[in-house]
Amino acid sequence: MFQDIVKMLRRLGCSGLCNFGIGSPREMPPLLAVLRFVVALCNPWGHGYAERQGRFGTRKAIARNVRLTLGSVLNESQILLLEGSKPAIRYVLQGLGLVGNVVLPMPFYPGNLDSVLGAGCKPYHIAMPTVEEFIYNLKTALMDGLRPVAVVLSFDNPRWLPRNKDDYQYLVDLARRYRFVLVSDEAYRDLAFDGQVSSLMQVPGWEKVGVCIQTASKPFCMAGWKLGAVIASSENLPKILAVKGRDSEGGSPAAQKAWATALWCTRYPRNLARKYHRRARFTVEKLYHVEGVEDLFMPFGGMFIYFRIRGWSSAEFAARFQELGFEVSPGERFGEPNHIRWCLNQENWVTKRAIAAAARILKETPQFDENCVTSLR
Numbered sequence: 001m002f003q004d005i006v007k008m009l010r011r012l013g014c015s016g017l018c019n020f021g022i023g024s025p026r027e028m029p030p031l032l033a034v035l036r037f038v039v040a041l042c043n044p045w046g047h048g049y050a051e052r053q054g055r056f057g058t059r060k061a062i063a064r065n066v067r068l069t070l071g072s073v074l075n076e077s078q079i080l081l082l083e084g085s086k087p088a089i090r091y092v093l094q095g096l097g098l099v100g101n102v103v104l105p106m107p108f109y110p111g112n113l114d115s116v117l118g119a120g121c122k123p124y125h126i127a128m129p130t131v132e133e134f135i136y137n138l139k140t141a142l143m144d145g146l147r148p149v150a151v152v153l154s155f156d157n158p159r160w161l162p163r164n165k166d167d168y169q170y171l172v173d174l175a176r177r178y179r180f181v182l183v184s185d186e187a188y189r190d191l192a193f194d195g196q197v198s199s200l201m202q203v204p205g206w207e208k209v210g211v212c213i214q215t216a217s218k219p220f221c222m223a224g225w226k227l228g229a230v231i232a233s234s235e236n237l238p239k240i241l242a243v244k245g246r247d248s249e250g251g252s253p254a255a256q257k258a259w260a261t262a263l264w265c266t267r268y269p270r271n272l273a274r275k276y277h278r279r280a281r282f283t284v285e286k287l288y289h290v291e292g293v294e295d296l297f298m299p300f301g302g303m304f305i306y307f308r309i310r311g312w313s314s315a316e317f318a319a320r321f322q323e324l325g326f327e328v329s330p331g332e333r334f335g336e337p338n339h340i341r342w343c344l345n346q347e348n349w350v351t352k353r354a355i356a357a358a359a360r361i362l363k364e365t366p367q368f369d370e371n372c373v374t375s376l377r
Helices: 002-011 031-041 056-070 088-095 110-118 131-143 165-178 237-247 253-262 267-287 314-323 348-362
Strands: 079-082 101-106 122-127 150-153 181-185 210-215 228-231 304-309 339-343
Touching: 031 253, 056 079, 056 228, 056 253, 079 237, 088 110, 088 150, 088 181, 088 210, 088 228, 088 237, 101 110, 101 131, 110 122, 122 131, 131 165, 150 165, 165 181, 228 237, 267 304, 267 348, 314 339, 314 348
Parallel strands: 101 122, 101 150, 150 181, 181 210
Antiparallel strands: 079 228, 210 228, 304 339
8 A cells, every 4th residue: 555655646746655765854944044045035136146256254154154164264265156066176176277086984974076087087095984993994905005185075975973172283284295295075064963973174284285164054954045265275276167167157146145144153063973973873773673774873963874785786676675666876876886875864763664665675584584564663
C-alpha cells in the first residue's frame, strides 16, 4: 500500500517523500534577516545590482562576524561576495593562474571536484579518515615528490572531522615550504556541536598562502538565497574578482542585506548545531542496531552522518531506498561506492521510519540479523 502511494506521488512529480540526501536545511532563516529582505524588496530604488565585489555593508558584517567568532581581523577589501559558493574554487584556481595537480581529500565533496575539473586542473586524492592522518598522508606524498598547485581542505562534508589550530598551522607551514595554495571550504564552520569553532583564518599570516570560502546556506539556513564569499589577501582578491566578473554581476543587494542582518544573529548557528546534535545522536543510536551498517561514528558537528553499508553498492541501495519513499546520497558521488551520506534535515519521527526502511532493504543481504527490525519498533 505504501509503495503504491509513493508511485502515485512520483507520477505527480515528487521525487521522494523525504530527502535525506541533499544538504539543504529545513529550518526558517533568522526572522530579522527575512524582515530585512522584505524591507529591501519594498524599496523601489534597491533592485539594481550590487557592486562587483559585493555590498560594502555585507562585507563589513562578515569581517565583524569573523572577528567575534574566530578572533581574526579582516579588512573589507579581503572579502568577495558570490552568488553561491560552489564555483568559488574554480574562481580561485583560474584567478591565481594555478594549473596542475590539486589535492582533494577522500572522500571528497562533488562540488569541489567539479570546480577543480572546470578549472582545467587534475584532482589528486589523498585519504582522510581523520585530519591528522590526512596531514600525514599529504606530507608523505610531498616528500615523495608530489608538487600540487593547491590543496583543498574540506573537513566537514561528507563527515565532520575534529581539528584544531595546530592542524591548520602545520598545513600553513607545509604550504609555505612546498609553495602551494590552501583553499579552505568552511561552509559548516559554525556548526560545531561543542561550540569550538576553528578556521584557517586563526593562523597568523594565513592569507599569504590560503583562501577561505564560506556561505550563508548552512549556518543560517539560507540555501536558496545563493550567498557565498571568498576571503583572501588584498593582492589576490582582484585576480579572483576578474574571473568571477565574467560569470555574474554583483548579485542581489536585497539578499546581501539579509545576510548582513543574519550575521548579527550569532546565537542562531549555535542553536542550529544543538538541533543537529540531537538528531545525530538519535540517528546514530537507531542505525547502530541495523545489521549491515558499518563504520558508523557520531559526528562532531555539521549536518551529515557518513557510514558504510554491507552487501549493497550505495547506488543500488539509494535506488531501492527511493522506491520506499526516501532519498539518500550514494557514496559514488564522494568517491566511495560502499558508503552513504545521511543528512540530518528531518525530524526524528521521519528518521525512524527511514531507518526502518533501510533495515528492510539490508534484510535482503545474507548477513542480516532478524532481530534488528524489532529493535526499531
